[in-house]
Amino acid sequence: MSDERLLCRLEDIVDGKSKGFPGPNGSFIGLFAVRQGGAVHVFVNSCPHIGVPLDMVPDRFLDGQGKRIVCAVHGAYFRIEDGFCTAGPCAGDSLEQVPARIDDQGQVWVPLDAGA
Template sequence: MSEVSAKERVLCRVDEIPEGESRGFPPAPGGFTGLFAIRRGAAVHVYVNSCPHIGLPLDPAPDRFLDAKKQHIVCSAHGARFRIEDGECFSGPCYGESLEAVPVRIDAEGRVIVPADAGV
């Protein structure tokens, strides 16, 4: 098993996020804002679960971050729409702003690993 440093946090295994779906994660210990991940093939995009408009969580229900076609991230509060690949808002009250992207790595065991302080 590969090492995970004290400055990192394991969110889950890649195969625990269904292909083309999203999954939310609680805040890190001592943090206030959770994270969410979206899987596209071998790629996993991770963002802080906070709309840049007024800071509300994006999901209306657990693990529901995507539109009906699963093509964009949607804020449940005001309908802002974001690109999955880079988190940029292309429609809604925060047009031109972006979600806070979180650096992510996938280790040899298929674990999704982020900095321990992400979302704090």
């Protein structure tokens, strides 16, 4: 049995944009991914401040310029490359980053228990 699960295809995420995904087995907290060219950064969709999902509107995890991840609940800003909070009530904390692997067919894989 594999210790990974298929999240999506890289082409399912528009370059420079983000996309949310439900958690395994219907869990409340899912994942989200941000694509930057051929790279994808995946995080648990839970703000370190109070544990709520970051998006109020589906798939909207980035600021207007697409340069930072933003929590819609209280406006905290996070770096895309590592999820570190640079401003807001959880400044200095980080989102939980999920290891992601893109295979040679362009499929994005994450650990089986990611977001559980």
